Amino acid sequence: MIYEYEHDVFISHATEDKEIVARPVYQKLKDKGYKVCFDEASFTVGDSLSRSIAKGLLESRFIIIVLSPSFFKKGWTIHEYQGAVQRKIEAEKIQTGNPVILPIWHEVTSQDVKKFDPTLLDIVATNFSNGIDKVINEIVAALTKAGINSSDTDITTQISLPQLEFPFETVKLYIKDNSIESVTLARKANYFIEDLGSNVTLEMIYIPGGTFMMGASTNEQGSKDNERPRHQVTVKPFFMGKYLITQEQWQIVANSFSKVKSDLDTRPSKFQPC
Secondary structure (H helix, E strand, O other), X not given: OOOOOOEEEEEEOOHHHHHXXXXXXXXXXXXXXXXXXXXXXXXXXXXXXXXXXXXXXXOEEEEEEEEOHHHHHOHHHHHHHHHHHHHHHHHHHHOOOOOOEEEEEOOOOHHHHHHHOHHHHHOOOEEHHHOXXXXXXXXXXXXXXXXXXXXXXXXXXXXXXXXXXXXXXXXXXXXXXXXXXXXEEEEEEEEEEEEEEOOEEEEEEEEOOEEEEEOOOOOOOOOOHHHOOOEEEEEOOEEEEOOOOOHHHHHHHHHHOOOOOOOOOOOOOOOOOO
16 A cells, blocks of 8 residues: 655754754755755745644654654644654554654653653654764665655656646545545646647656555555565656547557557557547
8 A cells, every 4th residue: 555645754843943953954854855844944924823734744754853842841842743643643553664753852861751751762763962964864764764765866767847837636535533534635747748740739747756665564454465565666757648548649659650669559449430
């Protein structure tokens, strides 16, 4: 089973930790090509803060939590933490096999963390006192282990991105309080128009490449043996037709274009026009 997210990580932090910890972590991950949900970069004037946070948590694969004295005593950060815990519980229910919460300890001890939530001691954390570079390396290692590669990782064949865009919507389903709920997401895709001649065109959409985990874990409910082992798959970027191919388009390609690999039947459709 494949789970898709809008962001690779969401950074949950107290305002007091933004300048020293959160913003540097955001900038370095962004520079590496990761998709990061970070309040000052992702939220705009007029947005509902509570809805934006809930949406960011829902649409992010990982949740980085900057655990600090300020984080432990602020209402909004505790609200975010509760949302992160809910995401973790839901991930355990569907058995994705990967963690959700990535803690960064900042000026706290194990006793401080234990006092806030003892279960956090069971999650391996990175400590900001070791330096920003080590923190980033450890976060990147966790992302890579989960099959998430940055866009500056050489995993794709370079294709020039078409300039034309069109909007579309997708619906994401998720489990909340034992019920299935949905959220509609606005998207954009790039495409180009291929002139086939004879006043016939073909719209081709750019499909980004990337790396993801495919398959099911051994204890995933309803899974089959042929869905195992769960493994990492890398797909190079490619183009796909925006619509089903018409007979007119097919006949031009079959009759006028050079053979690539196989001979093409010029009239393969069972339905033949008069």
